Amino acid sequence: MTQQQDTRTIIIGAGMAGILAAIKLLEQGKTNFCVYEKADRIGGTWRDNTYPGLTCDVPSHSYTYSFEPNPNWTRTMPPGAEIQAYFENVVEKYGLAPYLRFGEEVTRLDFIDGRWQLQTISGRRDEADFVVAATGVLHHPRLPNINGMERFKGELFHSARWDHSVPLDGKRIAVVGTGSTGVQIVSALAGRASHLCHYQRSPQWIMPVINTPFSEEERAAWRRDPALLKRLQHDPELEANIERFSVAITEPDSEAMQQIEMIVQQNLEQSVRDPALREKLRPNYRAACKRLIYADTFYEAVQRDNVEVVIEDVTQIEETGIRSPNGELREFDIIVLATGFQADRFMRPMTITGRNGNTLENAWAQRPTAYMAVSIPDFPNLFMLNGPNGPVGNFSLIEIAEQQWHYIQQLMDKVEQGECREICASETALAQFDEARIAAAKRSIFGSGCQSWYLDAQGVPATWPWSRSHFKACMQRPDFSAYEQH
Secondary structure, three states, rough: OOOOOOOEEEEEOOOOHHHHHHHHHHOOOOOEEEEEEOOOOOOOHHHHOOOOOEOOOOOOOOOOOOOOOOOOOOOOEEEEEHEEEEEEEHHHOOOOOOHOOOOOOOOEEEEEEEEEEEEOOOOOEEEEEEEEOOOOOOEEOOOOOOEEEHHOOOOEEEEHHHOOOOOOOOOOOEOOOOHHHHHHHHHOOOOOEEEEEEEEEEOOEEEEEOOOOHHHHHHHHHHHHHHHHHHHHHHHHHHHHHHHHHHHHHHOOOHHHHHHHHHHHHHHHHHHHOOHHHHHOOOOOOOOOOOOOOEHHHHHHHHHOEEEEOOOOOOOOOOOOEEOOOOOOOEOOOEHHHHHHHOEEEEEEEEEOHHOEEEHHHHOOOOOOOEOOOOOOOOOOOOEEOOOOOOOOOHHHHHHHHHHHHHHHHHHHHHHOOOOOOEEEOHHHHHHHHHHHHHHHHHHHHHHHOOOOEOOEEEOOOOOOOOOOHHHHHHHOOOHHHHEEE
């Protein structure tokens, strides 16, 4: 293959990362690509999640493509509908519509004779030299197996499948789950429900944040002065705070982690007046062991007279409500399952077969893993954006995806410039990477003794266990000795 030959790329997923990959290909003058999306429009998590109170917990100007700053954000932490609108505007501006194929869920990928053969649920077939999996992490809702759930006579749905036809005002509502989603929903509905009960298997540490609205004068200034807007995207104070946070995660005994613990403890002590409720809301694990929750009105919401916090696992649902292990029945009109996602699915349930008949299910029999969160041995020319073991923490996944694309493009260049036809991480490189990653992950705050969706089936934190700056350095240039090239 020579540099002049036209390679074809298939992108799977039209969320944030898939949109990024498509734009980057167009920037390079490449038009021989296609984006397959299982839904009927773009957006990924911001399309699927529309629950009341939905907000990004990354500052708006950070949760923005570096090349497409947005002067029109209305708040420090942007609401979900604004983020979805931002991505829709980006897709229109960059002319991506001709490359998008909606309603085309990819069911299988097979690496045959040096190319990837694709099939979708509709029977469409395609083939390409490269596959970029931008399927996301949190897109398969986790539905709990609760006894009697099917008997409930009211309305019951997962937070990522919100039923907007169901009226909320004056209703008796149960919210099951206490991650960011549960906290946001409770904060939004506390003033609307006649009675709201928040079921928490374990309480969360809450990092206080002020979700400041931006004035029209500020937004007008950003529209007038692109340089001012660009500086806002890379605010030195915010950058320093993010780096300190990443150090705290990787070094649980550091001063940075001690500061985080002090802040969240003070927030609980100073915000919750009733001593009994305060102790009910006090976690029995260290701050940031679970993904840290950023919230501005949650503690205020749970102190309302019509809100009840119940610290227990929901094990029994009946026709009219939820029965506690002690026999008490609480009756509800609506039960919301804010129970998260199957974070270990990634590209699955696609059937993916790489070189030598090796399947993804076999490669991931123990745990999902990828060298540098990008490449899997025996799956040549297939690369992942926000894949296993990436920095899925309280960071901007847009920034992470942009850094990963910079890395992936250099792998693709090897093929396009004729240096090889196939490239993927070697088994040895992945084994060495995983050994170091697992050791570091067990020492991180995520491995300090709590249950969270960060943990894999063996109880090992699955996220990037080193600092943000280390990840950025790794993404600057691949270590090509870690890759098999044929």
